[in-house]
Amino acid sequence: MMLSARHVSWSAGAVPILREVSVDVRRGEFLGVIGPNGSGKTSLMALLAGIRSPKTGEILLDGVPIARLSRREVARRLAFVEQQAETTERITARQAVELGRTPYLGALSPWSAADDAIVDAALENVGMRHLADRGWHALSGGERQRLHIARALAQEPEILLLDEPTNHLDIAHQLGLLDLVRRQGLTVVAALHDLNHAAMFCDRIAILEKGRLIALGTPREVLTVERIREVFRVDVAIDHHGAGECSIRYHAPGKAGAATRLKVV
Incomplete structure (x- = not known):
């Protein structure tokens, strides 16, 4: 594995943000990280990038603890694009x-x-x-x-980390940016806000809830009606098509009978 989190936890002061998260990133894959606001996505990305140090556990880059590597060594292997990096x-x-x-x-x-x-x-x-x-x-x-x-x-990294890269972009630019990233032939880990973007572009998806990793697998495996309802508190229908592809249709909140009409096509 190129990049691994092994039982990492992180807290903001006395508030636990990540709890015992373990994930191995496979060479050449596009791994999406999704979850509700406050689930720990940005914190996990910062740990994977070596910007923050876990309270417990460790991040490994090709089997070597990232904490043992210099920032220059890490930067030659791994590039991190934050949510909204600006400059004056x-x-x-x-x-x-x-x-x-x-x-x-x-x-x-x-x-x-x-x-x-x-x-x-x-x-x-x-x-x-x-x-x-x-x-x-x-x-x-x-x-x-x-x-x-x-x-x-x-x-010239081998690994590209993206923290919600499509924030503040219109739909055309969101899709264009993710397609651009996918075409680079790099190992990519991206924290994403849109579930359909994750389903469309990712080889595997990791779902975080309250700082814990609760699911990891292909979009078709982890994006289920029941899990989306439990984690994101929304009712959906999921259309399956092609080689393992899926897309999500949302029901309006409070729509009469929405929950009873959920189906997987």
């Missing part, structure tokens, strides 16, 4: 992406033509090369989020 600096789109090369720079490794080529490729990959010279604060939310992905790609 007056930088251009290109300069934001250039930050992804930081783990490779040093006194003996100055900026080179190879770094320029990697940044150019990352900008091209996310369709933002034509806006490379535009100021960061003149960009839309969708454009900034694509640049965050480009910055992460410029790190």
Whole structure:
């Protein structure tokens, strides 16, 4: 396994946020992490990225405790895109992406033509090369989020961690961004808010509830009518189609007889 959480717990002061969570991320998979607000998704992503240290348990990167690795070593293997990373600096789109090369720079490794080529490729990959010279604060939310992905790609990671990357984007940009990520051929772990996005893009899904991992499997295995009702407190119907694919239809709250009409097609 490339990245593993082994019995990790984490607390905010005296308030437990994650409780004994264990998950192995498989090489090359797109693993989604879902759960209600406050279930611990963001905390788990921060632990996996090595930004926070678990109260108990450990995070392993290729079998090595991530706490034993330097931040530079981690950053060369793993890139993390937070929910809404912003800056007050007056930088251009290109300069934001250039930050992804930081783990490779040093006194003996100055900026080179190879770094320029990697940044150019990352900008091209996310369709933002034509806006490379535009100021960061003149960009839309969708454009900034694509640049965050480009910055992460410029790190040349093996693993990409995304914490609710589609927040504040319209539907077209949400789908386009997740499709872009899936096409990179990386190992991806993404905390997602939309259950249909998880069903559409993820190979496996981990469900968190009150800080505990309660389910882990393919979308078809874990996204059931009963579990969605229990965890998310909504009534749904689930359509199964294709090779293990599924989509979710929500019933309006309080709709008469909704619970009795639930079915799996």
